[in-house]
Amino acid sequence: MTKEKWGGILDNIKEKFEITNKGNEHLEDEGGVDIEFVEFDGPLGKMRLEFVSKPIVIDKKMTYSRRIGSETKVDYIYSENEKSENMTAYKWDDAMNDWTEMDGSMFD
Secondary structure (H helix, E strand, O other): OOHHHHHHHHHHHHHHOOEEEEEEEEEOHHHOEEEEEEEEEEOOEEEEEEEEEEEEEEEEEEEOOOOOOOOOEEEEEEEEEEEEEEEEEEEEEOOOOEEEEOOHHHHO
16 A cells, blocks of 8 residues: 555545544554544445554564573664555444454455
């Protein structure tokens, strides 16, 4: 998924459906994750699409000791300019009162 495709999807949603919520989130986890989301009333009910952009892991370093009972620590090194981008679709589940991720094979 690219930023251009995400823009095209947003344009299609704006034309066909009523947008109920839209926004951005930034999480400091995993080197800085940016999430852009849109919620709308679609053909399957209340839906949410998220465009997630996060840095690619370029290296990981393990810190450990050979002593019994010592702990192991993994440090991830993230790229500053390369990002991984994907889109995730959710549907509102009234029974659970929460978003449930939709299976991607439905859209093939």
